[in-house]
Amino acid sequence: MILGTMLGSSYGALAGAWRAPGIDPGNFTSTDAQVRISRTAERGGFAFMFLPDFAAVRGGEEHAGLSMTMDPMLALAAVARETSKVGLVATGSTTFQEPYNLARQYKALDVMSHGRAGWNAVTTSDPAVAANYGRPVADRSERYHAPTRRSSSSRPSGAAGEGTPGSGIRPPGATSTRRRSGRSTCGAITWRPEVRCRSRRPSRASR
């Protein structure tokens, strides 16, 4: 059995949790609270923290409190350096962000956390978010086609970590990416070290 939990507003799921005894109403921008929560999860062996995102201000703060106001990648970058085992999964929209920016940020988080980054790929159809990017809401088939382009852009084209004769300029464990697909082009070359993962498959009961 695998457990994960949520890093959201740092209030809790109950309506009105933001004004509950022992809860700091300022938690919605508290990186310290996110670090404390993540360390608690790590104490319990949780595999991942999941940080949702919504790139606009939502109403309803009277009951739920404010939430999802801070950039998730920056928040998880801070948590990454204060924890050592728990996975760090953040929501990233495929609809409004450029593939290169997404890939670069998640790769950086993966490197900073030594292989603990996860991307919750979501499509976005909310007009409030679209307005923040100055774009119209894309139709459904376009929204769901976009993630495949983003995933492709993280494909390594080199043999990771394997030195090829004559390729002396490639650092060990680095790969380059070059991808062009449809409307969206990701033509930049990035150099990122590979985070190595031992393959070890536990039995179902021990997970």
Added chain:
Amino acid sequence: MIFTAGGPSPHLLSIAGRYANGFIAEVWTIEEARAQRAMVREAARAAGRDPDEIKYFAGVMTTVAATVREGLDRRMAVTGDVAPQRVRMLGQMLGLRLEPSRIDDPLTADELARAYAAPVDPRSEIALRVAREGWSVRDILAHGVIDFHPTVVGPGDLIADHLQDWFEAEAADGFWVIPDLAESGLDAFVDNVVPILRQRGVYPRDYVGSTLRENLGLPAQYGLDPRLTDPAQTSN
């Protein structure tokens, strides 16, 4: 490492089947979760992947308390008096006409005999089960029967039972645990539920490794799965 979340629409299943290693679901019953998990695993198989490479997580909301009664009282103290405005909705879920004026009474024997889980709301089955336990209308609502995920209120072993039942029924590979209060609620879960799960041998005593892939029990992968892009490497 890619996650997806949401309902199993054909669009999402197509993306998840090809790319996802984690699928976070909003499901209410073991039967529903088993069926949905099977769909997600089939989507992975259809994409030429091993279904074990996609882990299916069911959401669960928790209130850890010494007794169910204490947990319900604590939840109501935090949420304030929101129950009266939800009584009619609860009635619709149970196929009954319920008025806010009788909020402190349990359902009568006649009502329980007529009640059914209205198919319009997937949470109705949980509401019906809680109602049959004899709680007042106010307490039924305090059980979180109208919320984003199934809610379990009570001592650690009750919550561990829920998780173990779903896990052993192959309704989930794991759970997305959402506590009632962010800090004290998660502390309580770690202190009161995790040790029971470990004692029962259904949850690991420590991390398997240090990467997210290792701790989800996934094989190593760097960049895109070659089985998705290179037909020569498709294994099944």
